[in-house]
Amino acid sequence: MIAYQTNGRWLVRVEGGRRNRDTVPGETLEVPEKPRPVACWRDEHEDSCGHGTSWFTQFRAGDVTFCIESFVWHPAPGYSWSESWESFSDMEPPQMGEAWAWTGDGWEATRHSMSAEGVLQ
Secondary structure, three states: OEEEEEOOEEEEEEOEEEEOOEEEOOEEEEEOOOOEEEEEEEEEEEEOOEEEEEEEEEEEEOOEEEEEEEEEEEEOOOOOOOEEEEEEEOOOOOOOOEEEEEOOOOEEEEEOOOOOOOOOO
């Protein structure tokens, strides 16, 4: 991500990247003031084909809130899929004690093993 000011306007640019042989296009967003990070988190996915990691950073710029996702895929031995990109995302940061589990039909809220009972949110 690059944030820059030109002619009094703040612009945020994500670089895009590659999804195997396909190009993920870069994007630009105009915001009212200099963006400041407010939350950062990570999500990982692993299966027999490889391992992928998404890093999310949520920013606030005046009354605008936006999220940027950076993703990298590392293929397992014998696989050649290559993926590395960054783009704007509509993800929201997880809340304390929040956990989700895949049921096969969709994501379902579940109790996290490190939940903080009695903590007011």
